[in-house]
Amino acid sequence: MCGIKKAELSDLKEILQLQYLAYQSEADLFGSRDIPPLKQTLDEVVEEFNSGVILKMVNDKNAIIGSVRAKESGGTVYIGKLMVHPDHRHKGYGTMLISEIEKCYPDKCYELFTSTRSLDNIYLYQKLGYTIFARKAVNDELEFVYMEKK
Template structure:
């Protein structure tokens, strides 16, 4: 079930973020990986908005947004390859305008997913030793 992210989800979102971003850090071969340095207090202070996927009462995926930009798309490693990220992107695109997302250039699965929805690379930069690509959707 996909529903709106609520502030009561923040502790579970933080736990999910730690697990999912560790997999991404391993995938792209970068440590320290900046998203893993965020504390739970910082996440709460950020007050992200977006959507979560809940399965049997457990938060298994999340997509957060700021204005027209996806700021986080994460899925529990226990639920990889089940279409959760795709469902979250589809869900948000039917509800609001989303134009931008950034991810590591080495994160080929994420880039392939975003391309399915019409996102195209418009920029590349290096930050914190990570080559990031920005994708835009018209």
């Protein structure tokens, strides 16, 4: 059985290692390891920890197998870095993590973004009530879709 709770400072190194592993599939969509989640530093994760909420999902051996982050600004909650260990995907854990991060900020407007190539992510977010409100091309290879839930 998995449990979700707020991450502690001492968890951030393990969460960053999970991030490097979990975002390999995203990098594969572009044929490049040059994506922000694979270049993020521990100091940057600590900064996110200090300015928002980071949740962790642990398995029965207390290993972190999932995580999500959020930060509120101007009445909107920005959700990011949803990740589940590749061995534990398609079990509903992403849905559970999004649900829990929304509970940390009740009755707010939520926003997140993902790559247009990440069809599984877009499907998941739409299933959870998020709708696309904008698209932004970063370069010839990368376009983001921005989604919200009110």
